[in-house]
Amino acid sequence: MSEKIINNISKQFNNSIEYSKENNCIFVINPDKWLEIATFILNDNDLKFDYLMCITGYDLGESSRFGVAYNFYSTSLKHYIEIRVEIDEDIEISSIANLWNAANWHERETFDLYGIKFSNHPDMKRILLPEDWEGHPLRKDYKTPDYYNGMPVPKDKSYWE
């Protein structure tokens, strides 16, 4: 099954796929072509990835700094794929919220916690943290602020030490 998926995708987008680990169905994909590939895997009759399970942002701390992992599943054909898009800090990823509505909140969360921007997202704002929070906490270089809205952020237990 996985071979078929790989063949299907690489036939179409040979240049955009950086490498693929066959056993886990993991693809790493060029961010430029991401929207096309997404449209393809949603609509292609042999793939039909209609269910977007999860979007995970991660911080590599290297040259291509951030990565976003998309986990797809097909409820009709029962197969699974993971696609990763790895980007530099300032590059935007095209949003797939118009293809899978589930991506809407997941992308907002990724933006909230990592600061990864998604272009053409219908409603790009913070979701878990307050609107006026500064910084993106899951980045590896994030430092806890001393103050939030003038309130000191407690860092240790004063009665403990």
Next chain:
Amino acid sequence: MTSIVDTIYNLISYIDIDTNILLLFAIIIPGLVIFVLMALNVMLAVYFERKVAAFMQDRLGPMEVGIFGFKGGKKFWGGIGQIFADTIKLLTKEDIMPAGADKVLMLISPFIIVMGALLTFIGIPFTDGLIVSNFNIGILYIIAMSSVGVIGVILAGWSSNNKWSLYGAMRSAAQIISYEIPIGLTLLLIVIVCGSLQVSEIVAWQAENRWFILHSPFSFIAFFIYFISVVAETNRTPFDIPEAESELVAGWMTEFSGFKWSIFFMSEYANMLIVSLVASFVFLGGWLSPLTIFNIFPESWLLFDGFYWGVFWLFSKAIFLIFVMMWFRWTFPRLRVDQLMYTCWKVFIPFSLANLFLITLWELVL
């Protein structure tokens, strides 16, 4: 024996002061008695309700507070002292007035509601002849006075400056006004049959003939329409959409606390008592003993009748109906606001109109 006011006036007329002042006394005394009765009613009814709810839900209800160390184990009166604890708690609670509220309206709205309940008691008998004032338009007066409360509800909802309260008030207004119609139409049945609006006449007619609920199939149906409508009118489940604690927090009572809220509470339970009493003397023979329905009991049993037994029978019937209301509450889910209107306009009103027509025929034919 005409009315309490007259009796009291006669009793104290030997005192040598201005007759107007005497009349005032004669009016104030029953008023105070009724107020105390209402307060007692709410205390007991709340306890009753909590216990009924608890047992229906496989719980025990209030158990901790006994009187003088008396606790009844897992019995019904287990936490009887809770009555006083609740009262003291409610009366000593902080009275919160929201900053944006209309303070004057918010202050008077509980009193308007409780006034409606108090005034209704004037036309309600407690037994043969024990009535504050025996109007010749008793039923009409009761219907009119029991819908005064809706003014207070709307004022309370509006003055709280809270969207939830406003929703509750609007729903309540629509609901109470709608359900006035089937109530009026069903009460009209007995007026047609016995030809009088006076309460004592109605019961006298039932004593002569039979309980009105057993009079004809139409009056039987009318009783249920009346009863379900008054459940709606007193804002109780399954028609408690104005309060709807899972939707509107507490509806129009959201912003009230302490004494004001306890007055709302008092009027709610007073209304329950009123509608149950009305149902008892209109449909269930008032202060007549149920043992006289069919003439199967020996003559000696008729001893359980008379002035004092009348109080007992009337209140037994009313308390049973209150229990049924509680039973409803702890069994059913709540209707939506449009379904509530549907029930009223498309079920109850057609049925009661048909009833009205058919009972007229029934009376003409038989």
Next chain:
Amino acid sequence: MKQYFIDIYDTVKSMMSGMSLTLHHLRNKKDLVATLQYPNEKWPKPDRNIGFEHNEYNVIRSRLHVDIDDCIGCLQCERACPVDCIKIDTIKPPKDSDFDCGKTSHDTQKKMIVPRFSIDMSECMYCNLCVYPCPEECIFMVGGPNEPKHDIDYEYSKYVKHDLVFEFSNVSDEEIIDIGGQSYLDKRNEVSDKMKKGYDLDGVLPGESDDVSDSEETKKTSHVDPGFVVFKTVSDKMSRGIAKKAYTYGRRNSMDMVAISKYVEEAINAYNKMNPEIEEAIKAIVEFKYPEENDSNESQINKSDIDRKKSSSKPATEGLFDIKKLNEIQNKMIRGSLKKIYMAGKRASKESNEVVNEMFEFLNSENKISDDISNLLSSLKSQEDSLEIKEVSSSKDIVSNEKESLFDIKKLNDVEDRMIRGSLKKVYMLGKRNNLSSQEIIDDMITQLTDVDKINDEIVEFLKGLA
């Protein structure tokens, strides 16, 4: 139209069936009621026999308890805790010293002492993760399979959050000093001082809580060597530490005061840390009387006073002798079982005499009694903690002397104007914190009042009356 009547029929029918069900529950309430009247009835404790050797495992979640005598200070539980609610400090004895840290009940030789083992139960999330790695099985959740070790205790609510920090260590300050942990002790005292200052600001005026803090202070100082009081005036940390070390050395070798002062001076000079404060302090040592040389009269007077205080404020276990004294017994078996009796007695807060009697009974029943042991035990029986009491009395004198210099803040309550009273109290507090005398504070008050134009003759007279 047909549907209309069917709907009505369905509604009535389903409502009736629901009502019959609730009525059934109402009528059979005795069989169906599920509530438990909590304080009167409690859940039956389920049998916790879990199929295999359950002694190793802990299948109850309640308060954490530590058998501190078994703790070897390996820090495994501290590391396992996901919320950092366990805090352990350890001190290793110096290599050449012959300090005996004792043995655990598993007969493991302890290599360090644990002067601090605190668990913050307000933070604990009862995940049980600290229990598994413990090699000596000394940290556990009480109850369940640990019922023999400690009774179940899941109702331990407290009024103050700090009270939920449970301290398990029973190492005394003297032992820490013995083992060379002076620097650790200094640090700890410093932190606790700081914290105490923090508590004092907890919205309680010191004037109102004078009595409380007084007794607390006496309690605190009762453990500390009075000689240290002198060095508290020294502000430089480094030199204070050196001086204290030298002082303790002198005390331990039972030098007299003059010798000690000379020794301290030498030590300070060796580090080139001499400054006027130290000089004064050293002079003070010489003038400072040994607690033993105090007037016996004075201590007699204070004794009854303190006894009363002790009985009210201290738990009775303080009256128990030290468990280390049992280490003199040679036979391992006997020592172990005596220690067990000791611990049981301690938990039940018994007196020394009772515990010793129990020990005798045990030994008689086992036929293991020997002269050595009986001598030792009877010596324990008659022991008195007279030394401690004298120390307390002397330190209390110092404290009360300091306090007398200031008038009581309650006197200010006679002032009628609220505004003035408030500002006067503020000035008072400020002065108290800066250790000003009564006269100085009153002067400050008068200037303060003149500044805000609230001064009048009555107040001035009143204030002067205070001094």
Next chain:
Amino acid sequence: MFKVIDKSIISADEMVLNMGPQHPSTHGVLRLKIITDGEIVSKVEPVIGYLHRCFEKHCENLSYEQIVPFTDRCDYLASMHMSHSYSMAVEKLLDVELPERVEYIRVIIAELQRIASHLIAVGAFGLDVGAITPFTWTLRDRERILDLFELLCGARLLYNYVWPGGVSHDLPSKFVERTKEFLDYFEPQIDEYNQLLTTNKIFIERSADVGVLPLNVGVNFGVTGPSLRASGTNFDLRKDEPYSVYSKFDFDVPVGEGLMGTVGDCWDRYYVRVLEMKESVKIIRQAFEGLPSGDVHEVLPKKIRPRKGEAYSRYESARGDVGFYIRSDGKNTPTRLKMRSPAYCNLSVLDEISSGWMISDVITILGSLDIVLGEIDR
């Protein structure tokens, strides 16, 4: 004397209604910004994050064993599912093969937990439409399951029972017996709920045909679990991607059939849960029959240091498809741990299916989606 009245004050515009964060039936600290026109709702915007506890950030500083109690606290109504799901992800990274007894125990526990969670869902849904009595009855029965869990691991709500590589304790000796007793007691209780609530006409009126979730919309929004199955699909990871030993058991996946109204309405979402409880009972009975013996600590790693790499585990919890995405770089703490919470996706569909209904119906729909805020906000 007379003011010129601003037209905008009295014009019949839409009104913004704030439901929550403190509201009796938002199931936690959820805030719904409801735009209404009278009673009719035109838009619902869920505002979440009031219970955000930095779970993912926290996990990056904790070792793999220490994370387990925190996963319990994500979905506090189905803690066993969360720790089971997390353990599966870690086991994928560790490449361990679990003893069969562990898998059987995990299945038994998971299904008991599913019953407990669905009992809350069913009862709370009744509470949302105004029926209070069913809630206390379901809580009464859930209490018995909690008793079983207390017997098992000492804790009643947050268990820390399922560990990567095993479970913390073997089954207690009386556990099997008492669980069977409970199952015998429990099955007739379901009929009582049905009599009191499910078939009640008022309840049907309130929930049938309300908030219909079409299947394609549900899949597109990532709705999973009973909420999706009510829309007429039998998508269940226990069947489709059998993990643990689910492939050995014979059970049905209840699917919404639209018995009282349309397929995928609130009544279906409610009823699928009731049916699932019955199926869980079936699974537990089968699991007890085939329960093998063995040591539950056989492959429990002393110290968890997984290989460098990633793992994504999928698990059918009481609320839907739980996913744990773990990136490890060989240390004893994960570099990234992401939890795909089912209720998070289920809640995102609320606006889609509740606009056009009344305020009361928003409550009903929210109750039928069965969200747990601890899991949404993490």
